Amino acid sequence: EVQVVESGGGLVQPGGSVRLSCAVSGLTLINSEMNWVRQAPGKGLEWVSSISISGRTANYAESVEGRFTVSRDNGQNSLHLEMHSLRAEDTALYYCVADFETMVNYYWGQGTLVTVSS
Amino acid sequence: SSELTQPPSVSVSPGQTARITCSGDALPKKNAYWYQQKSGQAPVLVIYEDFKRPSEIPERFSASSSGTMATLTINGAQVEDEGDYYCYSRDKRGDRWVFGAGTKVTVL
Numbered sequence: 001e002v003q004v005v006e007s008g009g010g011l012v013q014p015g016g017s018v019r020l021s022c023a024v025s026g027l028t029l030i031n032s033e034m035n036w037v038r039q040a041p042g043k044g045l046e047w048v049s050s051i052s053i054s055g056r057t058a059n060y061a062e063s064v065e066g067r068f069t070v071s072r073d074n075g076q077n078s079l080h081l082e083m084h085s086l087r088a089e090d091t092a093l094y095y096c097v098a099d100f101e102t103m104v105n106y107y108w109g110q111g112t113l114v115t116v117s118s
Numbered sequence: 119s120s121e122l123t124q125p126p127s128v129s130v131s132p133g134q135t136a137r138i139t140c141s142g143d144a145l146p147k148k149n150a151y152w153y154q155q156k157s158g159q160a161p162v163l164v165i166y167e168d169f170k171r172p173s174e175i176p177e178r179f180s181a182s183s184s185g186t187m188a189t190l191t192i193n194g195a196q197v198e199d200e201g202d203y204y205c206y207s208r209d210k211r212g213d214r215w216v217f218g219a220g221t222k223v224t225v226l
Contacts, residue, residue, distance in 0.1 A: 035215075037161075045153070045161065045204050047215040059213045095160060102167055104151050105206070108160040 002026035002107050006096045009112030016086050020112055022079040022096030027107060029053075033099045034072055034079045038092035039111070048094070049081065064090075086116045122205050122218035129224040136192040138221045140205030143186055148208040150188035152181060155220075156201040164203075165190060195225045 008020040020036075036048040049070040051058045058070050069082040079096055093111040100106035122142040130136045140150060152165035164175050168183040178193045188207075192199055205218040 037217075044202070044220040045155070045206075045217045047206070047217060050215065059215075061214060102170075103163055103172060104166060105153065105161070106163050106166075106172070108162075110160055 002098075004096050004098060004107050004109035006094060006109045006112035009094065009114045011115045011117065012086055013118050014087060014116055016116070017082070017084045018086065018114060020081040020083065020094055020096075020114070022081075022109060024077045024079070024096075024098060024107075027077075027098060027100070029072065029077050029079075029098070030074045033104075034070075035097045035099070035105060036070060036079075036081050037095045037097055037105065038090075039095070040089075040092040043092075046092070051079070083114070086114075088116050090114060091116045121209050121216045122207060124203075124205060124218040124221045126219070127222045127224065129226070130192075130195050132197060132225055133194050136195045136199070136223055136225070138190045138203050138205075138223065140188040140190070140207075140218050141186050142188075142205075142207060142216075142218075144208055144210050144212075145183060145186050145188055148212070150181070150183050151206040152188075152190045153204045153206060154199075154201050155204065161204065192223070195223070197225050199223060200225050 003025045035050045051070045055072045067085045095111045096109045097105045098107040149167045153161040155161040165181040181190045202220045204220045209216045
């Protein structure tokens with residue numbers, strides 16, 4: 001059984017930083033592109049970032065580009081998201097999501113909540 | 119604003135057919151994906167690469183894509199199919215992804 005578990009969320013002040021982590025078990029990440037998707041309270045899904053299998057290519061939504069950095073450690077089967085210069089509008093449940101074969105965003109975690117507020 | 123446009127809501131009676139559309143300029147060249155999200159739960163992939171269905175998804179879910187429109191169809195919708203449905207595809211640049219705003223499906 002594949003398990004995706006996010007951690008690192010919490011309350012952070014505007015302008016602050018936080019690092020999210022994602023641990024994956026039951027799936028070898030060297031075969032999967034990985035993604036971060038967020039959902040603000042009561043709102044729809046928003047793609048945040050994707051990273052290639054090798055980790056050499058990363059893409060970001062315009063809303064976070066230059067502030068967020070995604071990385072992965074295939075040896076540790078983990079994914080990370082460094083978030084800086086946080087704004088109130090970054091408040092959301094952040095999901096770590098793994099592709100499986102050609103099925104994009106197949107395995108989802110339960111999310112970790114980031115609240116940006118003073 | 120989203121580059122994929124979905125209707126805010128669709129309502130059907132149990133056993134009827136629900137159709138959810140998703141329009142986007144990049145869809146003629148990019149695959150569409152569909153996700154179901156029930157209240158308080160993480161999303162679930164129901165359709166990938168325009169029309170393919172993961173093995174665990176019921177056959178009543180199907181989809182197609184033609185031109186700038188992708189369509190998710192639920193044949194014989196059931197009460198447990200209620201939830202929010204999101205389409206997903208690449209943006210015009212091709213290196214970013216975008217979700218539609220979501221369609222709330224009510225079956226009652």
